Amino acid sequence: MHPEATDLLAALRSRQAFGAPLPRIPQSPQAIASDNLIEKALRTWDADRTRGIRYVERATQFPYDHHERAFPGLWAAHMALFSDVCDAVEESASDDRRWLDSALELLSVAEDAARIDLADVLRTIADDYQLSKREAADIRAACAGIPEPEDPVDPTLATGVVRDRALAVVGVTAEYRASRGSARDG
Template sequence: MSTSSFWSGPVRGGAPSAAQSASSAGLTAAGNLFDKAVGALAQGDEDKARRLAAQAADRPFDDHEGIWPGPWAAHFALFQLVTNEIEEWPEGDHTWIDALEDLAAGASGRQLRELRHLAAVLRQDARLLGVDEHEARQLGRLTGGADPAEQPADEVSEVERADYVLELARLVLAAENRFGSPGEPMPAPGERRRPDPGDASVRGGSPRRA
């Protein structure tokens, strides 16, 4: 099992093997189902979200990566959302940490374990992500002692996978709605706040992190 904090793709040079191609396709399919589950929750369709989460959870085991694609797609979606926000956040503005703390304060169980693990990974990769010392200290308080090398998704049993994926879909939707420019209105029911990272207006044209 890889100890990477997220799946980064199987291609390491040259054309992908058949196993790599199948792995990538399976993870992409699980990611698409997860994203649709988040969208269903945004529209208030709990039943549809639950069905989609179950379909993602039922994706067959990935022998190449040694993972269950559904839980890992959910795990990666949260990681990608938050790291994209960090990279686009204005230099010297620490309010993204406040958003993460707010999410953790309202979370419990699986969601809280994921957020603590996320904080541990962000702290570990602080230099790579442009996280400063002040932010790293705040992240340290959020970890709850979580080990960045111990993946919450790896601990999910077969009977828990569908519920786990659904819980992370709820968390990702909450994160989408919590992050954003200060003063930006909350999205209307059925809408998702998914800003284009390349749109300077999202951050008022503020300088990005290096």
């Protein structure tokens, strides 16, 4: 088995052991395609926003997956954000708050759909990672009043609503990547 797959399985078992729900692992061709399209959107977002938007629109054309209880494109956008913030936490020294400062700055200015997703990511990190008391308190304070995302998402959402939510999340993810690039350079 590939080392990354082994690490993923270990992480999933660890989450399950502590009572956390298992994340959905893309299994359908639509989920795999959505992951690919969202990643392409993120790679082109700053250089060619129109092209990035077209990738997101394609990813959000897939219908609701009743087995996965998600729209593949919207889930892929959420997981890209989740992965980027988790990677930043894991790459940071224990006394380096730049990953959190970048996320909190975006949380304060993001539109509602992206704020809900980013707050969900931060709450999960606060629960799953050993953060300092100050970091955990800052996350709780910043996320207070931001609603939890609906789970499962409403399967009757119009394609336009799914697209707009995914676009908002991809936009925040691209901004987070850019801010992290500046933080690493500075």
